[in-house]
Amino acid sequence: MTTPYARELEIAQLAVQRAALLTKRVFHEKAKGTVSKDDASPVTVGDFGAQALIIAALRHNFPGDAIVAEEEAAQLRADAGLRELIWGLVKGTRLEDEEAEGLLGGGVRDVEDLLEVVDLGRSEGGRVGRVWTLDPIDGTKGFLRGGQYALALALLEDGDVKVGVLGCPNLPVDDAAPLTVDIGANQSDDEGRGVIFSAVIGQGATSRPLSTGGLTEGKNIKMKEVTEMASASFCESVEAGHSNQSESAQIAQKLGITKPSVRMDSQAKYGSIARGAGDIYLRLPTSKTYQEKIWDHAGGDLIVREAGGQVTDTKGRRLDFGVGRTLASNSGVIAAPAAVHGQVLDVVQEVLGLK
Template identity: 70%
Template sequence: MASFAKELLIAQLAVQRATLLTKRVFNETAKGAVDKSDKSPVTIGDFGAQALIISALHANFPDDEIVAEEESSLLREKASLRDQIWEFVRGVKLSDDEAEATIGGGIKSEEDMLKYIDMGASKGGRQGRIWCIDPIDGTKGFLRGGQYAVCLGLMVDGDVKVGVLGCPNLPVDDTAPLTADIASGHGVLFSAVKGQGATSRPLGDGSLAEGKAISMRPLTDMSKASFCESVEAGHSAHGDQAAISEKLGITAPSVRMDSQAKYASIARGAGDVYLRLPVSATYQEKIWDHAAGYLIVKEAGGEVTDANGKALDFGIGRTLAENKGVVAAPASVHGEVIRVVKEVLAKKAAA
């Protein structure tokens, strides 16, 4: 079985370097943001982080395809924004020269930067090696100083093999209680390789810090469980999730946070269940919003399926077109959670 040791190392260093850029953008631009055509906020950090990650991937794995969220057309139209992003990109590197040399992927000019951003246009699929990137997952969380994640996953023939999450505002302590206002300047780098377990380590600015294995919390009493959900009601059906929580006997209020930091939090035992139920019959989840977190939870002893208990299929394209919603929980109770999810959703459909 392939070890994916090089892929893991490059992915960890690439995500760590990208988080340096996102933190600098937050601190220095007063949360500068622009609007995409769909009016969702996009930060300077999205474009800069994507360029940095893709440059590292292309330098080390030039034949691999890449699925990424952003493309450069907006930057080609807005020279001032492009120049601002370039200033951040050119100024970011790891403090450890050996780590910087290992990752490679230098960006030499603004045009070079745009070229890398546009390498993320793969349509995905079930064949070959395909990386997927969300340069800043949880843009609104990023803008408000809350939770966000820099996300990178590798799929081989549609199967997620490597997952890395950089969560700059999660506390390093894996045992820290999970609360909606949890925030820390330290940050955590989570990673997993299929069949090799999941780890967490403090985010740094140079070589990788020492990592430690993480696992989901043993859960035998659902009344003592906690569950995470998205902050935005447009992303997840809060009412349905509240009904499911009640039926499961969960007494603690939900913890709402942005991004795949939710996956990371339950993977290390700070929470137990992550519910993301569809708010629209036509909405399709994007693979970059789930691939890395999905693998990290699975390797930490969890199960992740859609709301019907169906395995997530990352091999269709850029979306999880055949899946509706996401349910993540410890493997020992996942079946019980799915049973209640189905019951609540069926009752709603019949109403």
């Protein structure tokens, strides 16, 4: 008997794996040492290329599903050189396993189809029907600096996350490898690195090594049991503009956490705590008006919860992915093992003055 969402999970993992090959190629050929933000920057090229490959696979397999993705094709329509550059990368990226490649469908047919495929990600989301959320390169600065980034894909059904997949090319394959303070920069995708995290609602969470062909064997992952806060570790964003780091430091101190925070980009943080490499992920609001994007959290939210964690905002509410393209009804993110999430939430609310 086939388990629920088995096909969606397989296609999502293979699509992310294929797109990861493109992002790795872009990094090695174009990104090393650059911090360029011009229109042909490595981030721009990688974002569009990965989005096109993933959406093409979704279009082939689930043509009736809506897609909420970060990029749209207006920039490509206005720049023929950029369009041709990305088309060349897209048509040259294939999985080495013919059966796996066949499952993903015919891919992107030509340059005009490239534009159409990218623009399929313009759905406004919502609380009805099947909606995929996609961030082709989550953690753009991490990608540029050779740190952590993720290809993030999730399936929502009537506003609830049912399938989540994160491709993290620069994280260690070893689930037991502890987080180190230098993991946010100067990493590589050499041997021993590159992992896919995945989860299906009610079926637990899994990690497996990224490959260039079909899917490798996966292993079940669980969050680490935190027996004493003094030994716990927490992750936060590298960029101070993404999360209030001074308040995070106060929270850690009040909890008795003595280890320095591990700062890394992207939903690699969710994957890292889900497999027990870290314990707590805090993303604290930097302004009252900022709204998180659903594609930055949907996959990681499910993977942590299926690994034995709890994910809420700073007011203790579950993340609501059915509002639209943003988490408009939430403020901040707290992810922690279920047994200690309430304790962390209490201190967060104390520091933020929410009590």
